[in-house]
Amino acid sequence: MTASPTVRSELLRQRSRSARLFLLPMILALAVVAGWPLLRTIYFSFTDASLTNIDAAKWVGFKNYLSWIQLKSGRTIYSGLLVDPAWWNAVWNTVRFSVISVALEAVFGMIIALVLNAEFKGRGIVRAAILIPWAIPTIVSARMWGWMMNDQFGILNDLFMRVGLIDHPIAWTASSDTAMIAVLIVDVWKTTPFMALLILAGLQMIPGDIYEAARIDGVHPVKQFFRITLPLVKPALMVAIIFRLLDAMRIFDLIYVLTPNSAQTKTMSVLARENLIDFDKFAYGSAQSTLLFLVIALMTMLAIWIGRVKLDGGER
Amino acid sequence: MPMSIIKNTAFYALVAVIVVCAVFPFYYAIITSFRTGSAIFTIEYWPTSFSVANYVNVIASGSFARNLLNSIIVSACVVTLSLLMAVTAAFALSRVRFRGRSLLLLTILSVSMFPQIAVLAGLFEVIRLLGLYNTLGGLVFSYMIFTLPFTVWVLTTFMRDLPVEIEEAAIVDGATPWVIITRVFLPLMWPALVTTGLLAFIAAWNEFLFALTFTSSTETRTVPVTIALFTGSSAHEVPWGIVMAASVIVTVPLVVLVLIFQRKIISGLTAGGVKG
Numbered sequence: 001m002t003a004s005p006t007v008r009s010e011l012l013r014q015r016s017r018s019a020r021l022f023l024l025p026m027i028l029a030l031a032v033v034a035g036w037p038l039l040r041t042i043y044f045s046f047t048d049a050s051l052t053n054i055d056a057a058k059w060v061g062f063k064n065y066l067s068w069i070q071l072k073s074g075r076t077i078y079s080g081l082l083v084d085p086a087w088w089n090a091v092w093n094t095v096r097f098s099v100i101s102v103a104l105e106a107v108f109g110m111i112i113a114l115v116l117n118a119e120f121k122g123r124g125i126v127r128a129a130i131l132i133p134w135a136i137p138t139i140v141s142a143r144m145w146g147w148m149m150n151d152q153f154g155i156l157n158d159l160f161m162r163v164g165l166i167d168h169p170i171a172w173t174a175s176s177d178t179a180m181i182a183v184l185i186v187d188v189w190k191t192t193p194f195m196a197l198l199i200l201a202g203l204q205m206i207p208g209d210i211y212e213a214a215r216i217d218g219v220h221p222v223k224q225f226f227r228i229t230l231p232l233v234k235p236a237l238m239v240a241i242i243f244r245l246l247d248a249m250r251i252f253d254l255i256y257v258l259t260p261n262s263a264q265t266k267t268m269s270v271l272a273r274e275n276l277i278d279f280d281k282f283a284y285g286s287a288q289s290t291l292l293f294l295v296i297a298l299m300t301m302l303a304i305w306i307g308r309v310k311l312d313g314g315e316r
Numbered sequence: 317m318p319m320s321i322i323k324n325t326a327f328y329a330l331v332a333v334i335v336v337c338a339v340f341p342f343y344y345a346i347i348t349s350f351r352t353g354s355a356i357f358t359i360e361y362w363p364t365s366f367s368v369a370n371y372v373n374v375i376a377s378g379s380f381a382r383n384l385l386n387s388i389i390v391s392a393c394v395v396t397l398s399l400l401m402a403v404t405a406a407f408a409l410s411r412v413r414f415r416g417r418s419l420l421l422l423t424i425l426s427v428s429m430f431p432q433i434a435v436l437a438g439l440f441e442v443i444r445l446l447g448l449y450n451t452l453g454g455l456v457f458s459y460m461i462f463t464l465p466f467t468v469w470v471l472t473t474f475m476r477d478l479p480v481e482i483e484e485a486a487i488v489d490g491a492t493p494w495v496i497i498t499r500v501f502l503p504l505m506w507p508a509l510v511t512t513g514l515l516a517f518i519a520a521w522n523e524f525l526f527a528l529t530f531t532s533s534t535e536t537r538t539v540p541v542t543i544a545l546f547t548g549s550s551a552h553e554v555p556w557g558i559v560m561a562a563s564v565i566v567t568v569p570l571v572v573l574v575l576i577f578q579r580k581i582i583s584g585l586t587a588g589g590v591k592g
Binding site: 011014015016018019020022023025026027029030032033034036037038039040041044054111112115118120122125126127128129130131132133134135136137138139140141142143144145146147148150152153154155158189193194197198201246249250252253256257268269272273276277282285286289290292293296297300 | 327328330331334335337338339341342344345348356357359361401402404405407408409412413414420424426427429430431432433434435436437438439440441442444457458460461464465468487492493494518521522524525528529540541543544554556559560563566567570571573574575578581582585586
């Protein structure tokens with residue numbers, strides 16, 4: 001190009017000017033729909049706002065989180081979110097659900113990805129089949145499984161009794177012992193395909209000649225998996241696990257539809273919405289939303305930090 | 317070689333288990349939707365009766381047809397709006413150097429990690445303030461929070477991989493950035509636009525929390541809310557046949573789309589994930 005420096009810099013200036021203009025709608029939209037509402041939620045958590053009277057919200061400090069009064073007898077009574085057993089129950093449910101579901105999805109996802117990575121007749125059919133659970137809306141899968149897990153007419157009880165796994169019908173979604181298992185079954189069924197596809201993308205980046213060399217050296221396939229496949233696919237696997245963990249922490253719709261009113265499956269999102277909308281404890285629900293946000297933000301930062309540290313270490 | 321026969325059989329048994337587990341619930345929903353009356357309460361593994369009564373019921377009764385239309389309108393508007401904003405934003409983020417670019421990209425990525433519940437209270441206030449409560453516009457507006465970061469991110473990674481040369485001729489000719497986007501990039505971007513548009517459509521079609529919270533009348537609901545709130549005369553009498561028929565109606569278009577575009581969708585999903 002023979003453009004003189006002044007013409008070039010003029011072009012560059014024009015470019016960055018229009019870049020700003022091009023970014024503006026997107027930034028504005030995200031500010032109005034994400035940034036501002038997040039700040040307002042945090043603000044509401046420090047007020048006494050109620051659903052019917054949001055405008056009259058008054059600042060109350062940390063009262064929704066923790067407050068105490070000292071009785072004349074010298075005893076102190078604490079109240080607020082941080083000493084609320086319902087909240088800690090929801091935290092425990094969320095953590096339990098996230099860790100178990102993502103662990104199971106990683107194992108099953110790895111198995112499916114290994115199968116899809118092999119050459120065999122009918123691979124296309126398998127790939128199409130595993131996309132079906134992913135394509136089905138969560139609400140629909142909750143309803144479908146709710147019907148299959150019906151205590152009287154459900155096919156799951158029938159199947160398990162025929163096989164001999166159980167000797168009497170189970171009320172999967174209603175019984176407090178099995179409600180969490182029911183939620184886990186549906187979530188693993190629905191999201192394992194996503195995990196499998198992410199792991200498969202990682203597997204496909206491993207060059208084939210490594211396996212060729214290992215085969216010639218007579219390395220046992222199990223050893224191949226643990227010594228070659230797993231270390232090489234680890235970055236992709238970690239990204240998939242982190243994505244899924246962050247996603248699992250905010251689960252709402254599956255539990256709302258499959259096991260409503262079950263204390264064993266009530267997660268932070270479900271509890272927060274209940275307080276915000278159904279119980280008219282708008283400020284209290286905002287405090288719960290804020291804490292959930294903080295937990296997820298912390299986890300995200302930790303994930304990014306771990307990722308960066310590993311990246312530098314790998315390059316050196 | 318009996319060893320390899322055993323191995324092969326075991327492998328194909330595993331394949332069969334995977335396929336059956338993946339497909340069976342949807343298959344069972346379909347055969348249930350074609351049964352009526354007491355036939356629904358006998359457990360059958362194969363289709364034994366064929367009646368479209370549930371489908372006629374679900375479309376004729378209540379507001380299901382209206383809700384279906386709502387879902388189509390909302391999802392189509394969400395896709396159009398987010399693609400419009402994302403194409404121009406992705407151009408700026410991928411082809412122009414400016415200060416704070418990586419910070420902006422990081423912010424966009426972290427917005428897609430937001431738990432929806434964290435903005436629910438604030439968004440509720442904004443939507444009421446704008447007079448969008450219980451309208452389809454309110455849903456389109458709020459859905460931007462999850463479709464926009466995703467479409468911007470995927471389109472940015474796609475545009476970044478395009479060679480510089482394609483722009484050079486246009487720049488030498490003195491074309492404005494707007495002309496470059498519409499004449500040079502858009503024709504090359506159709507595959508990426510189809511993929512991200514489809515993924516955004518699916519996300520909007522399936523959304524539940526906002527649709528449940530920001531609508532109050534049956535006429536403004538979208539189908540996931542309708543299906544979730546279907547109840548019979550009493551809480552214990554769920555009309556399973558009708559629920560299954562509605563579920564099949566809502567799901568079949570998605571499954572067909574996904575199967576047609578499966579390669580594109582897989583590459584879009586992994587681009588959104590792995591490159592994060």
